[in-house]
Amino acid sequence: MEYNPQKIEGKWQRIWEKEKLFKAKDIFKKPKFYCLDMFPYPSAEGIHVGHLKGYTFSDVISKKKTMEGFNVLHPMGFDAFGLPAENFAIKTGVPPAKLTSRSIKNIKQQLISAGFGYDWQREICTCNPDYYKWTQWMFLQLYNAGLAYKKEAPVNFCPSCKTVLAREQVIDGKCERCDSLVEKKYLNQWFFKITDYAERLLNDLNKIDWPEKVKLMQKNWIGKSEGTEIYFKIYRGSTPVNLPVFTTRMDTLFGCTYVVIAPEHPIVSNLLDAKRTPRRVASQISNLKEIEKYIEEAKKKTEIERVAEDKEKTGIEIRGIKAINPVNNQEVPIFVADYVLMEYGTGAIMAVPAHDQRDFIFAKKRGLEMIEVIKPKTGRHPPATQSPFPEKAFQEDGILINSGPFSEKTSEEARKEITKYLEKRGQAKKATYYKLRDWLISRQRYWGAPIPIIYCSKCGKVPVPEKDLPVVLPKIKDFKPTGKGESPLAKVEKFVKTKCPKCKSKAKRETDTLDTFVCSSWYFLRYTDPKNLKIFASEKKIKDWLPVDLYIGGAEHAVMHLLYSRFFTKFLFDQKLIHFDEPFLKLFNQGIVYRQGAKMSKSKGNVVRPDYIIRKFGADTMRLYELFMGPANQATEWSDKGVIGCFRFLNKVWSIQERIGNQESKVKSQQLEKLIHKTIKKVSQDLENFRFNTAVSALMILANELEKQAKISLIHYSLFLMLLSPMAPHITEEIWRKLGNPEGIPSGSYGAGKKSIFLEKWPKYNPELIKEEKIQLIIQINGKVRDKIEVEPEITEEKAKELTLKRERVKRWIEKKEIKKIIFVPGKLINIVI
RNA sequence: GCCGAGGUGGCGAAAUUUGGUAAACGCUAUGGUUUCAGGAACCAUUGGGAGAAAUCCCUUGUGGGUUCAAAUCCCACCUUCGGCACCA
Numbered sequence: 001m002e003y004n005p006q007k008i009e010g011k012w013q014r015i016w017e018k019e020k021l022f023k024a025k026d027i028f029k030k031p032k033f034y035c036l037d038m039f040p041y042p043s044a045e046g047i048h049v050g051h052l053k054g055y056t057f058s059d060v061i062s063k064k065k066t067m068e069g070f071n072v073l074h075p076m077g078f079d080a081f082g083l084p085a086e087n088f089a090i091k092t093g094v095p096p097a098k099l100t101s102r103s104i105k106n107i108k109q110q111l112i113s114a115g116f117g118y119d120w121q122r123e124i125c126t127c128n129p130d131y132y133k134w135t136q137w138m139f140l141q142l143y144n145a146g147l148a149y150k151k152e153a154p155v156n157f158c159p160s161c162k163t164v165l166a167r168e169q170v171i172d173g174k175c176e177r178c179d180s181l182v183e184k185k186y187l188n189q190w191f192f193k194i195t196d197y198a199e200r201l202l203n204d205l206n207k208i209d210w211p212e213k214v215k216l217m218q219k220n221w222i223g224k225s226e227g228t229e230i231y232f233k234i235y236r237g238s239t240p241v242n243l244p245v246f247t248t249r250m251d252t253l254f255g256c257t258y259v260v261i262a263p264e265h266p267i268v269s270n271l272l273d274a275k276r277t278p279r280r281v282a283s284q285i286s287n288l289k290e291i292e293k294y295i296e297e298a299k300k301k302t303e304i305e306r307v308a309e310d311k312e313k314t315g316i317e318i319r320g321i322k323a324i325n326p327v328n329n330q331e332v333p334i335f336v337a338d339y340v341l342m343e344y345g346t347g348a349i350m351a352v353p354a355h356d357q358r359d360f361i362f363a364k365k366r367g368l369e370m371i372e373v374i375k376p377k378t379g380r381h382p383p384a385t386q387s388p389f390p391e392k393a394f395q396e397d398g399i400l401i402n403s404g405p406f407s408e409k410t411s412e413e414a415r416k417e418i419t420k421y422l423e424k425r426g427q428a429k430k431a432t433y434y435k436l437r438d439w440l441i442s443r444q445r446y447w448g449a450p451i452p453i454i455y456c457s458k459c460g461k462v463p464v465p466e467k468d469l470p471v472v473l474p475k476i477k478d479f480k481p482t483g484k485g486e487s488p489l490a491k492v493e494k495f496v497k498t499k500c501p502k503c504k505s506k507a508k509r510e511t512d513t514l515d516t517f518v519c520s521s522w523y524f525l526r527y528t529d530p531k532n533l534k535i536f537a538s539e540k541k542i543k544d545w546l547p548v549d550l551y552i553g554g555a556e557h558a559v560m561h562l563l564y565s566r567f568f569t570k571f572l573f574d575q576k577l578i579h580f581d582e583p584f585l586k587l588f589n590q591g592i593v594y595r596q597g598a599k600m601s602k603s604k605g606n607v608v609r610p611d612y613i614i615r616k617f618g619a620d621t622m623r624l625y626e627l628f629m630g631p632a633n634q635a636t637e638w639s640d641k642g643v644i645g646c647f648r649f650l651n652k653v654w655s656i657q658e659r660i661g662n663q664e665s666k667v668k669s670q671q672l673e674k675l676i677h678k679t680i681k682k683v684s685q686d687l688e689n690f691r692f693n694t695a696v697s698a699l700m701i702l703a704n705e706l707e708k709q710a711k712i713s714l715i716h717y718s719l720f721l722m723l724l725s726p727m728a729p730h731i732t733e734e735i736w737r738k739l740g741n742p743e744g745i746p747s748g749s750y751g752a753g754k755k756s757i758f759l760e761k762w763p764k765y766n767p768e769l770i771k772e773e774k775i776q777l778i779i780q781i782n783g784k785v786r787d788k789i790e791v792e793p794e795i796t797e798e799k800a801k802e803l804t805l806k807r808e809r810v811k812r813w814i815e816k817k818e819i820k821k822i823i824f825v826p827g828k829l830i831n832i833v834i
Numbered sequence: 835g836c837c838g839a840g841g842u843g844g845c846g847a848a849a850u851u852u853g854g855u856a857a858a859c860g861c862u863a864u865g866g867u868u869u870c871a872g873g874a875a876c877c878a879u880u881g882g883g884a885g886a887a888a889u890c891c892c893u894u895g896u897g898g899g900u901u902c903a904a905a906u907c908c909c910a911c912c913u914u915c916g917g918c919a920c921c922a
Contacts, residue, residue: 172919213838217917220837225921247922260922313920344921351922357835358920435921558917617874628860630846634839635915642846644874645860651875694848697859704859778855783903785855823902829854833902 003654005618009730013112021756022066022117024073026541033070034545035062036524036584038553038561039077039124042103043084046110049608049626049638050593050600056626057590057692058552059116063726064687066117067762073545074117075527077124078104081132081516083161083177086447089479096447097475100127110610115619115729117758122530126519131526132449133470134536135519138568140452140463141575147193148441150461154264155440157185162481163444164189166515167437168560184301187485190442190451190512194567198222198434200581201566210587211633217558223435228419229346230428232259232323234334236271243267243323246345246431249352251414254403255373256350257363258333259323260315263298264342271318284320291316291336298338313339313362325350326427327418328404337362345433374398374411439564441515446479446488448513456500456507465501471509487511520561521568524548524583542578551584554592562587588690591634600638608638620728621647627692627727646696650731652703653724657735661711669713673769675705676719680765683723692727699724714739725757733757778829779804781813797824804830 016022037058040047062074078100085096085103104125111118124131142148155164158175164187169176194201202222205215227248233240245259261268272288285291294316315337322331339358340349353363354370363370376398397411406414422428442451450471452464464471474495482490489495489511500507522536528545529537547569565583573581592599595606613622624646630636679702686695702720706712718736725732736757772793777800779787787809791800801822804810814834821833 213916216838220918223918223921227922245922249922339920341921346922349922356922358922361920433921435918555916628846636846639846639861642861647874649860689851693846694859697848700859776855780854780903783854783901788855821902823854825854829903831854831902 003651003731005620005650005730006615008734009113009115009614009619012730012733013115016117016756017120019756021758022062022072022074022119023121024075024119025071026544028071028544030069030071032073032545032549033062033065034073034548034550035065036074036527036548036551037076038551038557039079039520039523040107041082041084042078042080042100042107044088044099044103044106045602045607046103046106046609046611048593048600049610049613049622052114052610052622053593053626053629053632054552054554054590055111055114055116056623057588057632057690058550059114059623060627060687060692060726061550062117063729063758064762066758067722067726067760069761073122073527074119075122075124075530076111076116076118076120077122077523077527078107078126079516079520079523080104080125080127081448081513081519083445083447086445086479089447093477093479095475096479097127113614113619114610114623117729122527124523124526124530126449126516126523127447127473129470129472130531130533131523132473132519134526135449135514135522136452136464136469136471137466137536138522139514139518140466140469141577142192142571143453143463145571145575147196147571148190149193150188150190150442152186152188153191154184155187155189156182157187157485159183161445162483162485164440164442166440166517166560168439168563184299185485189440191438192441192518192567194439194564195434195436197567197570198224198436200570201436201563204566204570204582208582208587209585211555211589214555214558214562214587214589218563221436221559221563224432225434226430226432228422228428229431230350230422231326231426232332232350233326234267234271234321234323236321241267241270243348244346245348245350246433247350249355249415250418250428251400251403251406251411252352252355252373253325253327253350253418254400254406255352255354255371256325256330256332257353257369257371258335258351260335260337260340260349260351260359260362262340262342262347263295263336263338265336265347267348268295268318268336271321286319287316291318294336301338313337313358313365315339315362326422326425333368335362343437344435371402373400373402375401377410439515439567441518442512443515444481444485444487445513446473446476448516449473449519450489451510451512451514453510454498454500454507455510456503456505458505459500459502462500462502462507468501473513487513489513517561517564521564522572524551524565525572525578546578547580547582548584550586550588552588552590555589589633591630591632591636593629593638594635595638597637608640613643617643617647618650618730620650620731624649624696624728628696630693632690632692649700649703650728652707653720653728653731654735656703656706656712656717657739659706659709659712660714660717660739669716672705672709672712672716675702676716677765677769680719680723680763681770684762684765687726696727699727719763722757722760722763729758775827777804777827779807779810780829780831781810782833783831786810786813793827795826797826800824800830804832 035058037055040051058074062072066072080100085099088094088099089096126132139148156167156170157164158178158180160178160180161175165175165182170182173182174180175182202219202224205218225248227246228250229244229246231242231244234243243259272291315335318334318336321334323334324331339362340347351359351363353359353368354372355374400407400409400411400414403414406418409417419428419430450473452469452471454462454464456462474492476488476492478491479488481488496508496511498507498509499505525537525542525546529541532538569578569583570581572578595608598604598606600607610622621643625643628646629642679698682698683695686692686698706720721732721736733756774790775793776788777791777795778785779789787807789803789807791803814832817834819832819834823831
C-alpha cells in the first residue's frame with residue numbers, strides 16, 4: 001500500500017477536532033505551558049509558507065510538550081483591524097468586515113489543513129465588538145491613570161493613508177505600509193505616555209529570555225543617555241534668561257564656541273517677541289526678519305528633508321545677543337539651526353566643533369572658532385580643527401587641554417569634576433534623557449476600534465462610562481476619507497451626535513480610531529478566558545495560564561508590538577490587574593523565508609502558497625521541510641526541489657511498517673537499540689533548543705538504518721514514530737492507530753494502540769544503552785589524521801601509545817624521525833609530534 | 835556614520851556550545867536498475883587536484899597570530915544581511 005497523504009490527513013484533522021485532542025483544559029493537575037504565535041493579519045491572499053515556518057515550530061513544541069505531560073495552551077486568533085481591508089473597501093465598496101471574515105475563514109482552513117493543533121474554541125478576533133470592548137476598556141484604564149492624553153504636536157502624517165503614524169511606523173521618513181513620504185503636521189492627537197515606563201522597559205530586559213538582538217534593538221530604541229543640563233545665561237537688558245543645554249560630554253565644555261537652539265524652541269519666540277523683550281534688547285537683534293523666515297521654513301520641512309540635506313547644515317545666528325558659558329564666563333554666539341531637535345533633551349546644545357562631527361561641519365562652513373580641549377592619551381593626531389571631524393581617539397577618553405584648572409585631567413575625571421563645580425553654583429544639574437517618545441495611538445481611519453471619548457462643550461473630554469462599552473463601530477457605506485484629516489466616522493451623524501454622560505447635554509464623539517497595535521498589545525491575555533463578558537479575563541485564569549512561556553514570531557516587531565505589549569503588561573501590573581510585569585518569558589524569532597533572493601511578497605510575485613504544497617505532497621511533508629530548511633532563526637531560501645527530500649523520507653517511513661515483526665536478530669537489535677536511544681536523546685535536545693533541522697536529520701539517519709533491516713520490532717518502530725509525531729503528526733498517527741490491531745502485539749509502555757499517539761509519553765533514552773563499547777581513536781601525526789584504531793573508550797595513554805606505535809602506517813610516517821611529543825586525548829585521539 | 839548577526843561543496847547546510855576525523859542529512863548532477871511509459875521509484879558516485887592503485891597534496895571570505903592541533907580562540911581587513919540614524 002502506498003503512502004497517500006491526501007487520504008489520511010483530512011481524516012485525522014477531523015478526528016483530532018472531534019476528540020478535542022489539542023484543546024487546552026482549565027484544569028491544572030499538570031504544569032501549564034503557554035505557547036503563543038504572533039497572530040496573523042487576515043489578508044485576502046491568505047498566508048504563505050514563510051508565515052507557516054514559525055507556526056510549525058510552535059506546533060511541534062506544543063505537541064512535544066503535551067507528550068511530556070504539560071497542560072498546553074496553544075491558541076490562535078486574528079489581528080483584524082487595519083488598513084488593507086479599508087483601502088480595499090474604498091476601491092470596491094466591499095465592507096472591511098465582510099472581506100475580513102472571508103479572509104479569516106480562508107486562513108483558518110489553511111492552518112487546519114497544515115495539521116496545527118490550535119484550540120479553536122479560544123479563537124479571538126480584534127474587530128469583534130466582544131473583543132474591542134476590552135481594547136476600549138484598556139484605553140479608559142490608561143486614560144483614568146493619566147497615561148492617555150491628547151495634545152497638539154508635530155506628528156508624522158502619511159498623505160496616502162490619510163492618517164497620522166506612530167514614530168515606530170515611519171521607516172526612513174516613509175510610511176511603513178505604503179512607502180509614501182511622511183509629512184510633518186501640527187495636529188491634536190492622542191498619545192499613550194509610554195515614556196513614563198522607559199526606565200522599567202529598559203531594566204526589565206534583564207529579566208527575560210529573548211534573543212539578544214531584539215533586546216538590543218529595544219535598548220537602542222529606548223535610547224537612555226545620562227548627562228548634564230548646563231544653564232547658559234542670555235542677557236536681555238539686565239535680566240538674564242537661563243538657556244538649559246543637555247550634554248553627555250561635560251569634559252568638552254571649555255571647547256564650546258557657540259550654542260544652538262532648535263527652531264521650535266519657545267525661548268526663540270520669546271526672544272523675538274517685541275512685547276516681551278524690552279525694546280532696547282529687541283532692537284539689539286539686528287536680523288529679526290531673517291530669523292523668523294528661517295524658523296518658518298524649518299517648520300515646513302519634512303523629517304526627510306531635514307535629514308536628507310545630509311551634513312549640509314543650515315542655521316542662522318541671532319545677532320546682537322550672546323550666551324554666557326558658565327564655566328569660564330565666555331560670551332558665545334547663539335544660532336538657531338534645525339540640526340538640533342526640539343523633541344530631544346532641552347532642545348538646545350552647546351556646540352563643540354573641535355570634538356563633535358555635526359558641530360564641526362556647521363562651524364567649518366561658517367568659519368566659526370574651534371577650540372581643542374582634548375588630546376589623545378597616547379600618540380599624535382592631526383589637530384581637531386583641521387581634520388574633517390574628530391577622530392575616535394578624541395571622542396573617547398583623552399587628556400584635557402585649554403581647560404583652565406581642569407587641564408591635564410582625564411576626560412573621565414573632568415566630566416565628574418566640572419559637573420560638580422557647576423552644580424555647586426547652581427549652574428548645572430545631572431539629567432537623563434531617552435530617545436523613546438510617547439506612543440501616538442489615534443488614527444484618522446474607519447477600520448479600527450473607536451476611541452471611547454465624548455466631547456462636551458461644558459464638561460470637556462469625558463470618557464465613555466464602562467457600562468456603555470463597547471462604542472460600536474457603525475456600519476458605513478462611504479469609506480472615503482473626508483479629506484479634512486478626519487476619520488470617515490466624522491461623516492456619520494448618528495455616530496458623532498451623542499449625549500454627555502455627565503451632564504446629558506448635546507455632545508460629540510471622538511471619531512478617531514485606535515492604532516491596531518493597541519488591539520494587539522493585550523490579546524495574549526484574552527486567550528485565557530476569551531468568552532468572558534464581565535472582564536477581559538478572570539483573575540483565576542490569568543493566574544493559571546500567564547505569563548506566556550514561549551512566544552514565536554518575526555523580528556520585525558522588535559520595537560513595535562513587543563515594546564507596546566511590555567508597556568501594557570507593566571501598566572496592568574501596576575493597576576494590580578495582573579500578577580506579572582513581563583508578558584513573554586521566552587521569545588523566539590523565526591528566520592525569514594526567501595525566494596529568488598527576496599522576502600516573499602505579493603508585489604514581487606515570489607510567494608509560495610502552502611495549499612499547493614499540501615495538495616501535492618501533504619501537510620506532513622511541508623511541515624518537515626519547514627523544519628529541515630536550515631537553522632530555525634536564520635533566513636533561508638525556499639526550494640521546491642528540497643521539499644521532495646522530505647516527501648521521500650516520509651515514503652520511507654511509511655514503507656518500513658511492512659517490516660514489522662519481532663524477529664530482529666540479536667546483534668542487529670542491540671545496534672539498533674543503541675541508535676534509537678541516541679536518536680531519542682538527540683531529537684529531544686534538538687527540539688528543546690530549536691534545532692529542528694538537525695532533529696529531522698537524526699530521524700532520517702535512523703530511518704535509513706531501519707530500512708536496512710529485514711525485520712524491525714514493533715517497539716523500535718513505535719519509538720521512532722513517537723519522535724517523529726510532533727513534526728509529522730498525520731502519518732505517525734495513522735500508522736500508530738492502525739498498529740493497534742488485534743494480532744496479539746503486546747501493548748506495553750511503548751506499544752502502539754488505538755488511542756492517539758499524542759496521548760503517549762514522550763520517550764526517554766536510557767543512558768546505559770548509549771554508551772559505546774568501542775570507539776575510533778584518531779591517530780594524528782603532526783596534527784594530521786593518518787590512521788584510526790578501534791579501542792575501548794577507557795583505553796589508557798600507555799596502551800594507546802603502544803597500539804599506535806605498532807601500526808604499519810604510523811611506522812612509515814615516523815621512520816627514523818625523533819618523536820618530540822605525544823598528546824593523548826582520552827576517548828578521542830592521539831597526536832604524535834615529530 | 836553607529837550598533838548587531840553572518841561568510842564552510844554546484845545548492846540548503848552539519849561540525850562553533852566543549853579547539854581534536856571538515857562537509858553529516860537533504861537537494862542537484864552523472865551513470866545504472868526497474869517500468870508499457872513517466873519520475874516525485876530504486877542503486878552507485880558526487881569539495882578540488884595528482885595517480886592504474888595503494889595513497890598523497892590542497893580546501894571553511896582575505897592576511898597575520900596563539901596552539902601539538904583552529905571552521906572553532908585573538909588581531910587587522912574585505913564582504914553580505916538586519917536595525918538605528920543630526921538623539922547632543
